[in-house]
Structures are given as C-alpha cells and as structure tokens.
Amino acid sequence: MDELIKALEAKGVLASAALCRAFAKVDRAHFVPPSVFPLAYHDTALPIGWGQTISQPYTVAFMLELLAPQAGDHILDVGSGSGWQTAMLAEMVGRRGKVYAIELVRNLFEFGKKNIEQYPQLFQRVRFYCQNAETGLPQVAEAIAGFDAIIAAARVAEVPQAWRAQLKIGGRLVYPKANAIYREIKREQGWEVTKYPGFVFVPFKSSAKAHTT
Known part of the structure; x- marks a missing residue:
C-alpha cells in the first residue's frame, strides 16, 4: 500500500494530509475478492462481482480531494460497493461525523459491510442502507439539517x-x-459547478426494496 500511496502522491492526487492518512489506514486489499487480491495495490479498477468494480485508486483519491471531507461531517455515500471509499470517509469524518452508505445490490451490500467490519472503530461511524439511492435519505437529511457532502x-x-x-x-x-x-457546491444564490473530464465509470442503477442497518 505504501508504494501505491507514493505513486498517487507523485501524480498530485493525495494532496491533503487527512486523505493520505485515510489511504494509509484503510488497506485496499481488505476490500477486494481473493481472485484479484494480487492486484489490490495496482492503480487500476478491479472486478468485485455482481457486475461491479472497485474504482481505480487515482479516481477515488481525485474525487475525495474534490469532496474535501471534514471532521464532524455527515456524508451520503451513494453506491458504496466494496466499502473501501466508505471506510476512508469514516476515517476522515472522525468520531463526531457519520457516513450514510447506500448500495442497491444486496450481495454487494453484504460484501461491503463485512469488509468494513474489519475496522470496528470506522464501522461504528457508518449507517448502511440497501436501497434505491435516487431519493437519497430524506428522513436522515431532515434530522441533521442536510448533508455536508x-x-x-x-x-x-x-x-x-x-x-x-x-x-x-x-x-x-x-x-x-x-x-x-x-x-457542485450549493450556494445561497445557486450552484457553483466545476467539470473534470477524462474518467470512465459503471452506470448508476436504481430499483430495490429498502433495508437499513
């Protein structure tokens, strides 16, 4: 993992100390199936089953730098998948923060949840939802006066x-x-939008019954 972190730092996508600590603490190898374990520290997306992938580390780091999680934040994580990004978010929000992880695919939901259980302290900072993410989590958002990210x-x-x-x-x-x-940053007068081209992702899926843990 150290070599991967050094490579990402060299590419300029691990600029913040908080994100560097999260990458160092949350081992990507704990979030991939045995079939691709030898490739866990490669800077590439990997299949994790059920037609889904764990994203390329460069892409995850790039997006998390844009998101800029802060201690105490309440963050909605849509498409939590393997749980790797979710666990890093839990590390970054700290004890006062909370991550609300939504995953549609039941088997992937269980896989990701089990992976995060390897980090008990971080696990306590995550609420898990197996459901359609299109509607977000309105009751949670109302209770916390809106998500920070x-x-x-x-x-x-x-x-x-x-x-x-x-x-x-x-x-x-x-x-x-x-x-x-x-x-996008939500402002009183509207939205501040910035676009960063040159990435490829699996498509967003919808439709499923809700289940919360």
Whole structure:
C-alpha cells in the first residue's frame, strides 16, 4: 500500500494530509475478492462481482480531494460497493461525523459491510442502507439539517433532484456524468459547478426494496 500511496502522491492526487492518512489506514486489499487480491495495490479498477468494480485508486483519491471531507461531517455515500471509499470517509469524518452508505445490490451490500467490519472503530461511524439511492435519505437529511457532502461512485444520466435538496448550503456534491467528474457546491444564490473530464465509470442503477442497518 505504501508504494501505491507514493505513486498517487507523485501524480498530485493525495494532496491533503487527512486523505493520505485515510489511504494509509484503510488497506485496499481488505476490500477486494481473493481472485484479484494480487492486484489490490495496482492503480487500476478491479472486478468485485455482481457486475461491479472497485474504482481505480487515482479516481477515488481525485474525487475525495474534490469532496474535501471534514471532521464532524455527515456524508451520503451513494453506491458504496466494496466499502473501501466508505471506510476512508469514516476515517476522515472522525468520531463526531457519520457516513450514510447506500448500495442497491444486496450481495454487494453484504460484501461491503463485512469488509468494513474489519475496522470496528470506522464501522461504528457508518449507517448502511440497501436501497434505491435516487431519493437519497430524506428522513436522515431532515434530522441533521442536510448533508455536508454527497458523493456518487457510479455514472448518472442526471443528478437526482433529491440529492440537491438534501444538501445543506455550502455542501459539496461530487459525481460522475458521461466521461467526467463534476463538483457542485450549493450556494445561497445557486450552484457553483466545476467539470473534470477524462474518467470512465459503471452506470448508476436504481430499483430495490429498502433495508437499513
């Protein structure tokens, strides 16, 4: 993992100390199936089953730098998959923060949850939801007066309006669309949007019954 971290730092995508600590603490090898374990520290996306992948480390680092998680944040993690990014978010938000992880595919939901259980302290900072993410988590958003940040791991055709509505003023929304990553910051007067082209993602899926843990 040290070599991977050094390679990402050399590419300029591990700029913040908080993200460097998260990458060092949360071992990617704990979040991949045995079939691809030898490739866990390669800077490439890997298949994890059920038609899904664990994203390329460069891409994860790039998106998390844009999201800029802070201690105490409440973050909605859409498409939590293997749980690797979720666990790093849990590390970055600290004891006062919380990560709300949504995964649609039941088997992948269980896989990711089990992976994060290897980090008991981080596991306690995550709420898990196996459901459609299009509607976000309206009851949670209302209870916490809006999410500080929302991140999506899969490509969307259009950003669900529910995500925008559930983000607090000053909150950050990071998501893939077409072949680019977007960051939107919610302002009183509207949205501050920045586009970063040159990325490829699996498509966003919807439809499933809800299950929470």
